[in-house]
Amino acid sequence: MTWQGWLQIAVFAALITAVVKPLGGYIVRSVDGGGRVQRAFEPLERGLYRLAGVDPAQEQSWIEYALALLCFHLVGIAALYGLLRLQQLLPLNPQQMDAMSPDLALNTAVSFATNTSWQSYGGETTLSYLSQMAGITVQSFMSGAVGIAVALALVRGFARRSAKYIGNFWVDLTRITLYLLLPICVVTALIMIWQGVPQTLSPYVSATTLDGTKQVIALGPVASQKVIAVMSGDGGGFFNANSAHPFENPTALTGLVQMLLIFVIGVALTNTLGRMVGDQRHGWALFAAMAVLFMAGLAVVYGSEAQPNPAFAPFHLDQTAGNMEGKEVRFGVGQSSLFATVSTASSDGAVDSMHDSFAPLSGLVLMANMMLDEVIVGGPGSGLFSILLFVIVAVFAAGLMIGRTPEYIGKKIEANEVKMTMLALLSVPAAILGVAAVAAVIPAGTGGLSNAGPHGFSELLYAYTSGAATNGSAFAGLSANTPFYNLTLAAAMFIGRFLVIVPVLCIAGTLGAKHLVPASSGTLPTYGTLFVGLLVGTIVIVGGLTFFPALALGPAAEHFALQSGLTY
Amino acid sequence: VFGYVFGKPTDDRENAVFDILMLVLLGVAFGGAAAYVWACADLTRLPNAGGNKAP
Numbered sequence: 001m002t003w004q005g006w007l008q009i010a011v012f013a014a015l016i017t018a019v020v021k022p023l024g025g026y027i028v029r030s031v032d033g034g035g036r037v038q039r040a041f042e043p044l045e046r047g048l049y050r051l052a053g054v055d056p057a058q059e060q061s062w063i064e065y066a067l068a069l070l071c072f073h074l075v076g077i078a079a080l081y082g083l084l085r086l087q088q089l090l091p092l093n094p095q096q097m098d099a100m101s102p103d104l105a106l107n108t109a110v111s112f113a114t115n116t117s118w119q120s121y122g123g124e125t126t127l128s129y130l131s132q133m134a135g136i137t138v139q140s141f142m143s144g145a146v147g148i149a150v151a152l153a154l155v156r157g158f159a160r161r162s163a164k165y166i167g168n169f170w171v172d173l174t175r176i177t178l179y180l181l182l183p184i185c186v187v188t189a190l191i192m193i194w195q196g197v198p199q200t201l202s203p204y205v206s207a208t209t210l211d212g213t214k215q216v217i218a219l220g221p222v223a224s225q226k227v228i229a230v231m232s233g234d235g236g237g238f239f240n241a242n243s244a245h246p247f248e249n250p251t252a253l254t255g256l257v258q259m260l261l262i263f264v265i266g267v268a269l270t271n272t273l274g275r276m277v278g279d280q281r282h283g284w285a286l287f288a289a290m291a292v293l294f295m296a297g298l299a300v301v302y303g304s305e306a307q308p309n310p311a312f313a314p315f316h317l318d319q320t321a322g323n324m325e326g327k328e329v330r331f332g333v334g335q336s337s338l339f340a341t342v343s344t345a346s347s348d349g350a351v352d353s354m355h356d357s358f359a360p361l362s363g364l365v366l367m368a369n370m371m372l373d374e375v376i377v378g379g380p381g382s383g384l385f386s387i388l389l390f391v392i393v394a395v396f397a398a399g400l401m402i403g404r405t406p407e408y409i410g411k412k413i414e415a416n417e418v419k420m421t422m423l424a425l426l427s428v429p430a431a432i433l434g435v436a437a438v439a440a441v442i443p444a445g446t447g448g449l450s451n452a453g454p455h456g457f458s459e460l461l462y463a464y465t466s467g468a469a470t471n472g473s474a475f476a477g478l479s480a481n482t483p484f485y486n487l488t489l490a491a492a493m494f495i496g497r498f499l500v501i502v503p504v505l506c507i508a509g510t511l512g513a514k515h516l517v518p519a520s521s522g523t524l525p526t527y528g529t530l531f532v533g534l535l536v537g538t539i540v541i542v543g544g545l546t547f548f549p550a551l552a553l554g555p556a557a558e559h560f561a562l563q564s565g566l567t568y
Numbered sequence: 569v570f571g572y573v574f575g576k577p578t579d580d581r582e583n584a585v586f587d588i589l590m591l592v593l594l595g596v597a598f599g600g601a602a603a604y605v606w607a608c609a610d611l612t613r614l615p616n617a618g619g620n621k622a623p
Binding site for chain 1: 586587589590591593594597598601602604605606608609611612
């Protein structure tokens with residue numbers, strides 16, 4: 001480990017902490033109206049409602065909200081599927097890309113609509129510019145906005161008293177897109193273009209190299225897609241190499257901007273929660289819990305990657321820079337470890353190094369980050385509602401300890417909320433472990449593996465974890481573009497997104513209908529060290545117990561095998 | 569479906585049967601999700617049997 005590596009981490013942490021409060025306040029104003037930006041764009045917003053036949057004053061019950069969300073995604077996935085199947089007939093296809101196969105098109109459509117961005121294809125060799133812009137980029141905006149909308153609906157459930165309604169899905173979607181995502185994307189896309197990220201509709205360029213061979217250099221509208229991809233928690237790459245590609249992440253500044261964009265909305269929403277429920281200390285407590293889990297994981301990853309690879313010891317290689325296999329020399333171990341931890345702690349999934357080449361312990365942390373159900377910042381919105389599910393479990397456990405009905409920020413947590421919380425929290429492990437277990441024993445699953453033993457199992461486990469946790473990053477080493485993997489991963493992504501969102505909205509509805517209970521001497525304070533410790537302990541115990549056996553079979557077993565000189 | 573409409577089925581994986589299958593799968597998935605909404609609504613309408621009455 002180097003001081004430069006720790007300095008990068010310190011600068012990143014300071015910038016993220018600095019942005020929590022101002023952006024948290026801006027999000028409240030964006031959604032509730034009243035800010036300067038909102039007033040400037042109000043005519044546009046009203047026009048969109050008129051065009052869509054939406055009455056912005058008409059709020060929805062949780063059931064109406066959930067059905068509107070599902071209808072929106074059904075149409076979105078079907079439209080993206082059609083676009084990917086017809087792209088060879090549509091304009092903005094200078095490289096004459098052919099249609100995607102049906103199973104890959106379904107996988108891709110589900111992947112981007114669920115905010116996962118699992119990619120069983122290489123962007124520059126598969127997609128037309130129209131598919132990239134009108135398909136992938138649009139879904140990045142929409143899926144990010146939907147996650148934030150669901151989180152805000154849940155927060156309204158906590159904040160409102162005896163309310164039948166939790167907001168209007170169409171209004172939330174419109175305001176989040178117009179006032180939050182679009183302005184940040186416009187500014188940061190310009191920064192990316194300034195730093196050298198392409199933004200063009202010109203065809204790819206053919207060049208002749210010094211040894212006389214022809215090389216095709218892929219271009220395209222990269223900057224506009226990249227910024228929303230990282231900020232929305234989507235993380236899909238315009239190019240196959242994602243943020244390791246020099247056109248997608250050309251400088252140290254673009255790397256830092258991308259990592260900030262990945263985290264910025266997720267952390268700011270903790271402050272938004274605090275403001276909406278009238279206790280910003282509680283928002284800071286959630287931020288602290290996320291920070292503790294993030295820093296613990298980062299320390300393990302950076303520590304492991306800074307060590308030389310024991311498998312290379314017989315070859316007397318210079319490994320003073322650490323485990324450089326699969327890493328860009330211009331990024332090094334420190335930045336690659338930070339980027340990988342940020343990407344998996346959020347639900348983003350962008351990569352600037354090969355996770356398959358990380359040390360087994362690092363791979364274990366990257367998987368555990370995703371298995372913890374997006375609670376360490378997570379995706380925009382999905383991180384907040386996921387950690388609130390664990391908060392409900394934590395206060396429920398605390399209530400049981402003292403024989404008192406649990407309360408959380410003024411609302412009693414009763415059987416209905418706990419049932420829905422369990423449904424939401426068990427959906428993701430069921431999708432990961434259930435489908436991975438099937439894939440591990442049938443030829444269609446094992447046929448896609450590039451490695452044997454624990455490493456091969458890690459490749460498979462990582463893929464389903466990444467899919468169900470809506471992360472989308474790939475461990476690599478898995479040949480996933482087969483009908484079996486395309487369809488089972490699509491199922492995992494669908495379960496991991498919608499079977500979590502529906503119970504979350506149900507909790508919003510049941511909580512919103514309740515009275516506020518005044519705090520008393522028996523109320524568990526939802527700020528301070530005790531609460532943060534209780535929450536972190538709950539997350540680690542629930543997440544750890546659920547996934548420990550699978551992690552023991554994969555990366556943990558590989559770690560001990562590597563120490564004794566055995567590789568796979 | 570797309571292959572037949574636009575007259576461009578190019579190989580075995582890109583024919584109408586597969587398109588129909590994919591769209592049916594999508595419909596089944598969202599139908600299941602909609603049913604899940606109603607199931608959650610039903611679950612939360614049940615009385616809180618044995619609820620904690622401690623102060």
